[in-house]
Amino acid sequence: MLCSGTPWRTFRWYRGQKHYSGAYWSATTGNLVVYESRLELARVLFADFDPTVRGIMAQPFLLKSLDKGTVRRHIPDYLLLTDHGPMVVDVKPRHQQLSPVVATAFTWTRRAVESRGWRYEVWGEPPEAELANVRFLAGFRREWLFAPGLLGELLLAGLDGATITEAAGCLPRWPEPCVRAAIHHLLWRHDLHTDLTQPLQATAVPAQTLCRSRVGQRRFGSWPRWSGVIRCSG
Template identity: 65%
Template sequence: MAGVSVGLLRSAVPWRTFRWYMGQRHYSGTYWSATMRDHVIYESRLELARLVFADFDPSVQHIVAQPFLLKTVVDGEVRKHIPDYLLITEQGPVVVDVKPRHRLARSEVAFTFEWTRRVVESRGWRFEVWSEPPEARLENIRFLAGYRRDWLFGPALLDELRRLDLDGVPLSQAARCLPGRPEPLVRSAICHLLWTHDLLTDLDQPLGHGVLRRSA
């Protein structure tokens, strides 16, 4: 662990392959990430939620699923653990484990995360345990993710919207700000600019109640 470089981990492939079996209770799949311009795997709906949040975060530069296997001796026994994600951010690497909140109190889960935290932080990296996010924020970011594919939006329309003063304009009215353009097209472009953080709004309330702000 002390010798592995972040550059090497950028090119890592997932440690595990998908498993499907009768009665499986978790939901696996792949998500096309705008950050990666490629698909990234997940093994549960909660992991997918964390992945969408990472894709929406402008500080995240690279995402690696199941980036490595940690193996060490703790209390005289060999312990193994594969973190869910490695996020390479502007502030440095973040190793992420995703776990439902109701399982965090289990002794074996707490034990694994504690020794994992010590190993990760020994590199000066950050370790994060991620559980269910606020429901409104999750639903809003999940909705905006539908507008993440930049090649679907005309550059001229996006530039027109960037030049407008939309500070304080209710999101429900913003699609009418360019009378010469079809409202559905303008509305979708505004959602893309919210995804890219060119425009901002309060994501902790329903989008229909939001007011637009320009990014700083």
């Protein structure tokens, strides 16, 4: 029921508003997910990139309860359906999380959510390099834009020890820009992975390791897997 619902509140866009609202097309759900700030957009990006997430719902329900004689109401920002069970997420800048009013609201929300056996997360600003990398890879998330044959050949190409620049030139019958984009798509869908805590560079300094991953198969199909690692900084 929650999966098919609409956001509890109406998202509004108007000239001069202080926050940044919008809608993001999610590769996980195949639908638009709304957000009310750039920080919420960042959380949606990370959820869409997470291979354990099956569903993303914005403002999924109104939580109402009597807490120590006070009637409390709260609409969480997101509900994520994951392989480990439902997780309720509130997004708030870290400096605002220190407010006693905000902390009290989140403490009550955590008790209510965890009493149902669900998980609860208060999410703040992520590391800048990691966010930049995930935002960049999200540009390659649309699977239908990539030739299945190209993706399959890349996964069988024996790229052990190659940089991304070298890997992009390993399939001469495919245009190099297409191969490079396909590598980024495989990174997005976790068929390949690298250390995203470091900026993805066009050069080989510093060297990074790109290797195969097993987690992408569940969501994105059953491409053949290859063994070995390649350096992913170029």
